[in-house]
Amino acid sequence: MVSTEKLAPLLENLMESLPESYSVVDREMITHAYHFAEAAHAGQKRASGEPYITHCVAVAMILAEMSVQPIVVVAALLHDTVEDTSVTLADIRREFGDEVAKLVDGVTKLTKLPHVSRADGIGDNGMEFEEPADQARKDRRRDLVNETLRKTFLAMGEDIRVVLIKLADRLHNMRTLGYLPEPKRKRIAQETMDIFAPLANRLGIWQIKWELEDLSFRYINPEKYREIAQNLAETRVERERQMKEIIERLQKIVKDASISAQITGRSKHIYSIYRKMMDKQKPFEQVRDIRGVRLIVPDIPSCYAVLGIIHTHWRPMPSEFDDYIAAPKDNFYQSLHTAVIYDDGRPLEVQIRTPEMDENAEFGIAAHWRYKEKGPRDEQYEQRINWLKKLMDWRQDVEDANEFVDGMKTDVFQDRVYVFTPRGDIIDLPAGSTPIDFAYHVHTEIGNRCRGAKINGKLVTLDYVLKTGDQVEILAAKRGGPSRDWLNPNLGLVRTQRARSKIRAWFKHQNREQNLSQGKVIIERELRRLGLLNLDIDKLATDFDYRSTDDFYVAIGTGDLSLGHVINTISENLKKETDVLAVKPAAPVKEITGNEVAVLGLKGILTTFAKCCHPAPGDQIVGYITRGRGATIHRSDCPNILRMKDRERIVKVTWGEPQNTFPVDIQIKAYDRQGLMGDISNILNNENINLKDIKLNVTHNLATIVLIVEVSDIVQLSRTLTLIENLPNVMEAHRLNPG
Numbered sequence: 001m002v003s004t005e006k007l008a009p010l011l012e013n014l015m016e017s018l019p020e021s022y023s024v025v026d027r028e029m030i031t032h033a034y035h036f037a038e039a040a041h042a043g044q045k046r047a048s049g050e051p052y053i054t055h056c057v058a059v060a061m062i063l064a065e066m067s068v069q070p071i072v073v074v075a076a077l078l079h080d081t082v083e084d085t086s087v088t089l090a091d092i093r094r095e096f097g098d099e100v101a102k103l104v105d106g107v108t109k110l111t112k113l114p115h116v117s118r119a120d121g122i123g124d125n126g127m128e129f130e131e132p133a134d135q136a137r138k139d140r141r142r143d144l145v146n147e148t149l150r151k152t153f154l155a156m157g158e159d160i161r162v163v164l165i166k167l168a169d170r171l172h173n174m175r176t177l178g179y180l181p182e183p184k185r186k187r188i189a190q191e192t193m194d195i196f197a198p199l200a201n202r203l204g205i206w207q208i209k210w211e212l213e214d215l216s217f218r219y220i221n222p223e224k225y226r227e228i229a230q231n232l233a234e235t236r237v238e239r240e241r242q243m244k245e246i247i248e249r250l251q252k253i254v255k256d257a258s259i260s261a262q263i264t265g266r267s268k269h270i271y272s273i274y275r276k277m278m279d280k281q282k283p284f285e286q287v288r289d290i291r292g293v294r295l296i297v298p299d300i301p302s303c304y305a306v307l308g309i310i311h312t313h314w315r316p317m318p319s320e321f322d323d324y325i326a327a328p329k330d331n332f333y334q335s336l337h338t339a340v341i342y343d344d345g346r347p348l349e350v351q352i353r354t355p356e357m358d359e360n361a362e363f364g365i366a367a368h369w370r371y372k373e374k375g376p377r378d379e380q381y382e383q384r385i386n387w388l389k390k391l392m393d394w395r396q397d398v399e400d401a402n403e404f405v406d407g408m409k410t411d412v413f414q415d416r417v418y419v420f421t422p423r424g425d426i427i428d429l430p431a432g433s434t435p436i437d438f439a440y441h442v443h444t445e446i447g448n449r450c451r452g453a454k455i456n457g458k459l460v461t462l463d464y465v466l467k468t469g470d471q472v473e474i475l476a477a478k479r480g481g482p483s484r485d486w487l488n489p490n491l492g493l494v495r496t497q498r499a500r501s502k503i504r505a506w507f508k509h510q511n512r513e514q515n516l517s518q519g520k521v522i523i524e525r526e527l528r529r530l531g532l533l534n535l536d537i538d539k540l541a542t543d544f545d546y547r548s549t550d551d552f553y554v555a556i557g558t559g560d561l562s563l564g565h566v567i568n569t570i571s572e573n574l575k576k577e578t579d580v581l582a583v584k585p586a587a588p589v590k591e592i593t594g595n596e597v598a599v600l601g602l603k604g605i606l607t608t609f610a611k612c613c614h615p616a617p618g619d620q621i622v623g624y625i626t627r628g629r630g631a632t633i634h635r636s637d638c639p640n641i642l643r644m645k646d647r648e649r650i651v652k653v654t655w656g657e658p659q660n661t662f663p664v665d666i667q668i669k670a671y672d673r674q675g676l677m678g679d680i681s682n683i684l685n686n687e688n689i690n691l692k693d694i695k696l697n698v699t700h701n702l703a704t705i706v707l708i709v710e711v712s713d714i715v716q717l718s719r720t721l722t723l724i725e726n727l728p729n730v731m732e733a734h735r736l737n738p739g
């Protein structure tokens with residue numbers, strides 16, 4: 001029996017940290033792993049001067065406290081043996097079996113590439129990186145670091161337990177970061193803040209997340225960290241006295257309602273205080289006043305009951321209430337949040353949740369192993385695993401490590417929206433995602449064939465930005481592929497890297513002939529649209545370094561070279577020449593009324609200044625189109641304007657500064673519909689484009705609209721034409737040839 005031996009203090013600590021549920025056999029295996037690792041690392045030291053085994057035990061203890069499976073603790077003890085000692089994977093397999101060997105191998109693989117192996121720079125027995133001497137080497141270093149991260153995430157898809165070990169490893173390395181030299185600390189801290197803390201957050205492991213954040217913050221911004229820590233220390237006694245009082249008060253109130261609750265004051269994390277100071281632009285004195293308590297009650301009905309009780313005792317603060325029980329956060333976090341004005345007139349933040357929710361909140365994905373019985377927790381676990389698998393599924397295709405990390409940052413770590421499929425399944429997307437992103441998320445084929453979408457039963461345009469709670473139904477064609485417009489960033493049709501890769505992949509798989517002819521059609525059509533018929537395409541191809549004009553077409557066809565990029569270059573070239581748009585610049589803006597300053601946006605229309613608000617130059621202003629009397633200019637905060645019901649008659653105007661703009665004639669062909677002109681003038685308004693003249697001709701429902709507008713360059717012209725063409729019912733919009 002283990003307990004009869006006289007244990008080394010390290011091993012003793014470890015054994016005491018193990019969950020009670022571990023069997024005698026488990027404990028023996030862990031003891032064996034300890035001795036094995038200690039022997040393997042004998043003689044090695046950490047940067048702190050301590051024996052290396054202290055690190056292995058610390059990592060194992062972090063995991064044991066999360067009540068992971070015993071086998072994970074075993075693997076944690078051994079996690080650096082294959083990498084740093086003469087022990088081989090075969091040795092581990094022989095001593096501890098296949099599963100442990102697999103886990104250790106997973107962790108080793110994450111760190112195995114030469115140089116990258118210790119991209120985290122720690123635990124390397126004090127060995128130093130040579131600092132890169134020049135930019136090229138710096139870039140290479142960055143590539144290598146990103147490659148490590150890519151490996152981390154790939155491994156994560158295979159076995160989440162490997163990532164838990166990696167996170168625990170990182171956490172202990174962060175705890176001992178102070179022993180490393182200064183420049184290294186900052187870099188590692190930044191990487192932890194950028195990647196590992198958000199990763200822990202995504203896995204819902206709050207315990208690791210906040211500590212990683214605080215430790216990183218300490219090295220990234222030492223002055224601020226010290227300032228907040230000091231402030232906290234100075235106010236501690238008073239804070240603790242208050243908190244004790246609040247908890248006693250709450251305890252009584254809840255008890256009177258015969259609900260048993262475990263009430264604790266919430267500990268303050270320095271980084272979260274800092275975030276609050278930044279978000280609310282408030283000094284520490286105001287932020288530290290925000291006190292928090294957590295009530296853990298037996299079941300969900302009690303959660304709402306307690307919420308009601310608290311709201312009847314103290315006035316709730318509007319907009320501070322969140323029901324994450326009914327609508328869990330994207331990392332499956334559940335709780336009720338509210339804030340009330342406490343007796344002393346200052347805010348008190350309250351969290352209410354069940355014990356199960358609390359465990360989930362603290363341990364996230366690792367909560368799965370904390371109980372033997374099956375339950376809703378397993379469903380969540382499955383959901384999390386599926387999320388990770390999906391993430392990996394397209395990530396395997398991305399070869400470039402930098403693109404991978406960029407994608408990771410946009411796709412994973414930004415705010416998320418939750419939307420529903422028609423069947424009620426929840427889909428989790430980055431904020432700003434569109435129906436096309438949704439379609440590609442559901443299935444590549446659905447994405448490719450997506451032609452329209454309904455949100456909550458209503459048809460929307462494909463640039464609709466999804467909101468949490470939306471139910472999304474994709475209208476798909478029977479066959480066909482994506483539109484090249486989807487890759488046009490002007491249109492904002494696609495938000496996620498994942499959808500973009502899939503769209504590009506679709507075009508890549510078309511054959512060269514098809515891409516060539518498509519590319520040719522695209523470029524020729526665009527030049528025609530912009531009235532640039534005489535442009536030398538062969539020269540353009542050479543400008544872009546393509547060997548032949550055909551290669552240039554193919555690149556456009558596959559989407560490797562974006563039309564936007566081409567238009568930009570053409571525009572730059574044209575600006576270098578004198579005759580920018582092959583037309584004369586517009587005459588400087590004339591005064592409209594007797595006033596000193598002109599108003600842009602409404603030229604040719606009689607303009608008067610409103611008597612109610614007397615706008616003066618420099619005010620934010622809007623124009624209101626009156627019946628028969630031209631337009632009246634109001635301040636945009638004028639109460640009369642704010643109260644106005646006919647919002648469509650309000651147009652954007654600005655105080656005029658003569659600008660370098662150029663008049664061009666645009667012809668639009670469309671099937672006439674209600675609101676078409678309104679939509680077009682919205683686009684012009686948003687682009688700040690002056691409309692000088694308009695001619696409208698409708699025959700048999702077919703409208704031909706000719707606009708004279710003033711644009712600043714052809715990039716703006718191209719963008720505007722595209723936006724107009726994407727309005728419902730519009731068939732084409734192009735520039736009439738200058739003549």
Ligand code: MN
Binds near residue numbers: 080123
């Ligand atoms: Mn390690």
